[in-house]
Amino acid sequence: MEVRAFEGPFGAEVLGLDLTAPLTAREREEANRAFVENVVLCFRGQTFDRPEDFLAAVRNLGDPMPPVTATYRLPGFEAIEELTNRAIDRRTGDRTPLKRGGSWHTDHSNLERPPKATILHAIEVPETGGNTEFTNLYLAYGALPDEDKETIRGRRAFHAYLSRRAPRRLLTRTKDEEKNSSGCWQPLVRLHPETGRRSLYLNPMRCDAVEGMHREDGDALLDHLYGHCDQVRFQYSHQWQPGDVLIWDNRSALHQATFDFDQSRRRYLHRIMLRGERPVLAT
């Protein structure tokens, strides 16, 4: 197994590892270490005969977790979702494509225990365009001026399912799904449970308020932090190849899908999230 860093500020690819075969304890440990250290890790050239095989491969990296909404579940699989550029909200009948994932976010941060990671398997992807982009939140935190670090130290933000400030729509939830995803306070600076490093933890889709601040001041602080994060020096853009299995760390990265390709062509991936822990506030 070879881990080769991507060009750019972070991320790596793994060559010479077949995820359809059982991994040894050592391979599993190396893969998990490479994942947390690189934030984004791509296993190239993986083909699964059945969705069960993808699920089995993913279990080497953690415990699969069902998404809040059941809308896009692959039939017969609680934890596998179908991800396409043609997704619409079937519950409202609105035919406008949702552009799922089409702005910066981290997955399910409105849950008290958000998924530690998300994994995609590329099945049908455009030859160019349709990248998934990532922002490294360790780097973004590290580059903040001291006065900003001081402002956010010890503070939390409220993450709603859909913030009043969100730049796009999300799926409609059933009443039961609403009950299980109403929102919670999360640290703005998060201590990573495995690396021990500090990162920003924020979500432009969900952050709705900053603890101890009036709305205008909280909004201004969030916008300032979002602007800071959106710098190429913290970012990696992944051009998909069929067979890529890509895992990212939701605790230390933002991500977004792009739709800069011919939308009459289908982009189709399978998605699995991995259970995570309650975020720890860095003091």
Ligand SMILES: [Fe+2]
């Ligand atoms: Fe996402």
